[in-house]
Amino acid sequence: GASFYMQSASAFIEMFAGLGAARIRKLFEEARRNAPAIVFIDELDAVGAARTGHGFNREQDQTLNQLLVELDGFEERDQVVVMGASNRLQDLDSALLRPGRFDRQVLIDAPDLAGREEILGVHTRGKPLASDVDVKLIARQTSGLTGAELENIANEAAIFAGREKQQFVHQEHFDAAMERVVAGLQKRRVVTEKEKRILAYHEGGHALMSHLVGDLIPVQKVTIISRGQALGYTLNLPSEERYLHTTEEFQDLLKIYLAGRGAEQVVFGRVTNGAANDLEKVTALARAMVFEYGMSTVVTSRTMRADNYALSEETKRVRDQQQAQLTDAAYEDAQRLLRKHRPALDRVANALLEKETLDREELDTLLADVEPDSRSSETVGTVRVVSLPAD
Template sequence: MASRRGSSTWQGSARGDPIWDLWPDAAMTGPWETVDAGSLGGVTPGGAPRSAKGSPMAARLVRWLRRHRGRVALVGLTGAAAVLLAIVALRPTATPSTPPPAGQPSFTYETSWTFPELTRALGSGEVVAISVAAPDSALMGPGGTESAAGLLVAKTTNGSLVPVRAGVPTDQAIDALRALGYDRLLTREALDAQAGTPADGSAPNAYLALGLTLLVTGLFVVIMMRLYRPRSAEDGSRWRSVGGGRREDGAEGYRPKVRLADVAGVDEAKLELTETIEFLRAPARFAAVGAKPVRGVLLYGPPGTGKTMLAKAVAAEASVPFFAASGSDFVEKFVGVGASRIRSLFRSARKAGKGVVFIDEIDAIAKRRGGLNSHDEREQTLNQLLVELDGFGPNENVVVIGATNRLDVLDAALLRPGRFGRKVHVPLPDKEDRLEILTVHADGKPLAGTVDLAAVARKTYGFSGAMLADLLNEAAILCARDDRAEIGPDDVQRGWLKVAVGSSRVRSMDERERSIIAAHEAGHAVCGLLVGERRRVEEISLYQHGDALGITVSSSEDNDLPAESDLRARLVALMGGRVAEELLFSEVTGGASNDFEQATSLATTMVSRLGMGRDPEDRERGATGRGVLSAFVVGDGHEGREALPTDVGAAQARASRAILDEAYARARELLLERMDLLGAVAAYLYEQERMTGDDLEAIHAGALGPADPYGWRHVSAKPRAWEDIGPLFTTTPKIELVAPAGPALPVLDRRRPGRSNRLRRAIPRPVHRILREIVRRIEVEGPAPTDGEDTAPST
């Protein structure tokens, strides 16, 4: 095949390929090297015979890989064949000691040139390429100045190779040729020699490329093994241990140090677990009388009540290993993995002979089957758990304890006798239990003598054991922050406030906001003080807590059975903030949005769940005096609301609105009557920015007061003149907290549409309401006295 740079014939090259493009990587690197690429074939120049397995395309690919060695390591990512090809092509080879086989050209150096002779040949066009070959000491002769990088070799137009004795190092000779403008004739070997790469084919970057290829291939294999790990249930257990990243002793069991004496406030639950402890200590005593011990115990209750501590205490008191896991540890995307972990957990417990298996948040795997959120992995895990609960032998003294705060969502098969047949309720602590819990957590903390834990227990109704522990811990942190030796009452108060409503933040506010917020919180506090027989105001503050710009926090006595008057008093206290803004300023703000949300929710609960509402438009009072609403009560949320008749839903809305209106009117009445107390509390709060329940009671008793009771309302808040507030009292109707039920009104006969019913339909509804109220007042109070009759003074 003819070439524009010379003439020769090469097998394995495509038509039109320049010979010199294939020459430098093979012939010009020194002795001819045969690359054995298996099925890729060999490369033979000069019409030599090819291997039977040779392939022109494979030969070109091998030559390309050799040309780009050092940049071909990432080729291994495309497949196993390319990885092997890259390793073969990049393998360094030694110079063969035997003569080249037949069919390969034997290159001989017939003469040599000096550097000036080379430049003359270049000028005449006789030289077509310049490369570097391995140095030949015989040709260089004594005193040769060529460097170890190789010997400069020129290729002529007739195909001869002529060594060049430049008399200077090879890299300097190449610099001179590049300066003369012969860059296009320099081969890659010449450029590598100028850069300092040896010309014998054993370049360090070949070893580097080989190492990088092996490293990338190894990483690729590891990633694929991690990605496509075995999906079977048995193999899955060998990949990850039970617990999914939990501590190692969870799968082998460990000995907890928590005792029953360390768990305070749950005496009934501890009593229920006593027989479980006795079974683990002396199982023979139960077997002697034919008793089957309870092997499954389910602890349920609100969060933070001590369910996990109780389970640890059972294992500690019985001196058996404790195997802990969480329900989420068994939830995986691969079907069968959760069931495998269940088997592994119970296998470890059986191997120990005795033990307590504790599964926290068991509702994660034991939800009721067949729902919308059910899937095969969860159901298979639950089925395996049920099988393990039934599979204990007579000599396997293992107790399973589960904990959840969602007993209502558990599957019925899990709760039947023989599995989790013993259900122990762990409720929120009462006042005595809270005092006991506070005493336990106060041990080791330097409390001042003035700290009253009984008072703290009284005002923490609704707190769990974890919240009480956090309360004292926050108090200790505040004490350490101020670098004091004892925890004082103020530290405990601030710790209680932080746990109840969150951290406080002092923000900058202008005089308008300061005045309005002080009046708003004073309205809550005064209404809560005047109507809250079972509630006590504990803290009033202008500091921001969460999204609230100011707070008024009240505590309640233990009252699990609230009366209607208690709930209505709570509504009055909620309405006091907006009413105070309305009375003291000419316009109201949006600060009462959260108050209205809470009030609406409470009023709706009173009507729809507690049966405490009455439709003001319902004339049929019924046996309970509440009309049709007394017979329609729905549960939590919106369950059952869809089944209610339309008129009943509208009646519930009207009843809720009536309750809210009464609470608002009552709050306005109270604040108008005690305007002096409202102004004093607001002024004191404006000056101090924070006050306690004791300060509020002192102001109410006259023992404490503000420095300026009238100048706290800033003009930018648009305050109402004090003399204009009084006339509002005369226009506000007095409404009792709980309106007394009057006598039933006569019911019209709706079966016979007579003249009365036709007249009733003709009268507009507002007018009809007014007439009905007039009739009711006449029946209750009697007719108005005529002129000349004696009238008793009204009280």
Template sequence: MNYKPQDILQKQPWLIYAALLLVFLLLYSWWAERVRIPQRFVITYSQFLDQLEAGNISSVTIENHRIRGELGEETRLQLPERRELVAVRFFETHLPSFQGEELIDRLRASQVAIEVKPVADRPLGQALIWLLPWLLIIGFWIYIMRRSMLQMGGRDGHLGFAQSKARLFDLTRPKVTYQEVAGMENVKKELQEVIEFLKNPAKFTRIGAQIPKGVLLVGPPGCGKTLLAKATAGEAGVPFYSVSASEFIEMFVGVGAARVRDMFRRAKENKPALIFIDEIDAVGRTRGAGMGGGHDEREQTLNQLLSEMDGFEPNEGVIVLAATNRPDVLDPALLRPGRFDRHLVIQKPGWQERLAILKVHSRHKKMASEVDLELLARETPGMTGADLENLMNEAALVALRRNKEQIDTDDMEEAKDKILMGMIRDEVLSETERRITAYHEAGHTLVAWELPGSDPIHKVSILPRGMALGVTQMVPEEDRHYYPRKYLRNRLAVALAGRVAEQLVFDDVSTGAQNDLKDATGLAERMVSQWGMSEKVGPVATARGEEHPFLGRELAQPKKYSDQLAWLMDQEIRRFIVEAEEQAREILARNRENLDKLAAALLREETLEREAIERIIGHHRRLDPP
């Protein structure tokens, strides 16, 4: 970036004072030399010796191989640099290095007053020697203070704890637009209406419509909230300020509230304007949730934000765009109309949106013609935009490791396995552990294959991946929004099938089913206590099994159900798990031969695809109830 001289002087005012001080010292040195020292002429050393022999030297000063002196009588001499004769009274010449005591004796014999100075007495030199340490100390102090001010929120080197850290979006830089954001058409339509409101408010106000105060983007992590805000900045064409909510909070009380005031002041000076606050839950959590009462720094910041958005003074021409994946922890006063008038929910993309996202992220990658992005989109349910971007990048890295010029289907499959099942570990298992792992994964596979309505098997492997020694990958055929009770009971049976297979074959169980038991117990607990899927407990929803996103509204979550109901829920949870285990045992006992075949194939191949599983079992997967 090019700065003009006046900009540099404005940002570095101490440079002006330093320059003035230097000019003053130079002028003082010149003046002192002119006032204290009369006009002195440089003569040759031979002329000096001639005047010494003639007895025409009254005094000399010897200083560092240089002689300054005064003649007894003014004499006209031919100077080296001049052609005409010049009347000389005060002179100067250089003393040869071989002259020493002999010259002193001759001067004393001629009764010349002698003065010896070890070092020249220069006012400028002494002034600089005296001032240099202080200049270094002052310069270092200024440097430290500027760094501290900038870190504590200063701007342009001035003390600025209260100044906002919101960054103004540069409209001249390359920008992201809605064309580069795949999916989310309804959300983009809502935001486009807000942008049009800012650009042409008369179009809306003539029928009485008011500009919204705030728009809250709600969605799981990685679904594209921040990317959508960047695209909104690119589409807006109005001043766009971006800030993270955590940047409001400092160790000094009142700094966050002051920064909120400064941010809105700057936005109002450039209205119409947009303000984007990322992760607003950092300051917008419910007040009174902790031990600090209502006077801690975070709650003061939230109070100021509430006041700026809809307080006593009107907030016109400024729209606040905020993003969070924790809407349940936000303060109700922040969510009410008049502050955040619109709540836009961004869900995980469906398969068509995933296909569009994959096309966007494959735009600048060398893809082989055989890669079927539509099939890949159907095989990645539940993945967000960030997951798909990571998938494409991992595929490119896999292709590079294999020294390929293009990304092919094998690279995409390896990248997907790495993300869904974990990276392969270089770990050598004993033959006994390999057999246990093979039967464990074969049990999962066979029960999932036999149960109608369960998710189909995509791949099964006994290669150690991630934290597991074996993995069974099940991929839904379509995106699910509802989970019927029968489907969830099947999931319980599939989760427990690995343990049942170990018990059936080895007449023993191992610790390999730890995660399976944890997942099955958690699923059964939610079925009973939250989803009303138990006939004995009935359609009752309790807080049991609920994962609280933060320790919050009360120091200890109260138990809102009786001990009798808790005992009944325990019995129902155990019944669900035991029935699922018996269902898995019945399927595996009936298909023991296929279980052995699957385990043998896994020991031999280590990884089986869906087609290979179908060839081993010998029939297509059952899709209808038995």
């Protein structure tokens, strides 16, 4: 077996020049003495960030240079393997990624459907599962979640069962665990009747719009019970892995995000600050459509970062206008559809005021007479869709 040396890159950096470089030398000298060995450097960007000349101090420079020397100094007989981990690959210094150094990158992304099913199998092993637990269903409902989050879901489900003094962990416990991991802890805030009515229409707008655009991101649950920082939320979980979207589908996503604010405007004639999180999502998606995906009103085959300093002010101004056109059009369309289907919106809002929480089956019953009204074209594949977050 090989010796394993794990070190966080942030531990190399000190305010005194030379200490970081000395620590790296010591680490690699020890690894050589005990070869075969593996050196693992976590949070590599703490020491290996690109040298821009702005805010990059002498200690960081010396530490990075020493790391490069150690990497270049290896020969086959050293029998030392060097590995690193970072969440910011794009920020690493190009010298670190040259051949012979960290030239092989392995992306550890969120697991796909098969991966989630296997991970859930590992973390439910040894737990007394009831016959109604469907691990495949849970895997389908947790698209985009990481292995750690899946572990939390399995553990939380067992805790819920234990609190109820149940002998087995049931599907309802997993449903509650997923809700807690995705949306946060349930909180009982004192909300006035007027605010409660606004919340019901806000969340009802999200739910209705999700129904109107078809199966893009089906609603699993909508509630006006507070969780985390949200007064209420609509939980959208894709029923399948999705990787590609058309322009029309992104436009539908914009409408879903804006439907809560739109419902407030349609019903009450004014809006509240409850849509702050929705607007963040809208801004991010519209900007990506314009700057990265070439999906603006002006057809282009070029992509560009919004923070690219090489862009002219005129180009930025035009792109900002295109972004505003996308969001404004989506907001107007959302309000149009909500006015058109106002009776359905009232039904959902009144049901939320009565029950506080509605699941997918209850929503399907309430909206059984409402036909989808979407301009989405048929997709070639699918995008791992972002679940609609709490407002």
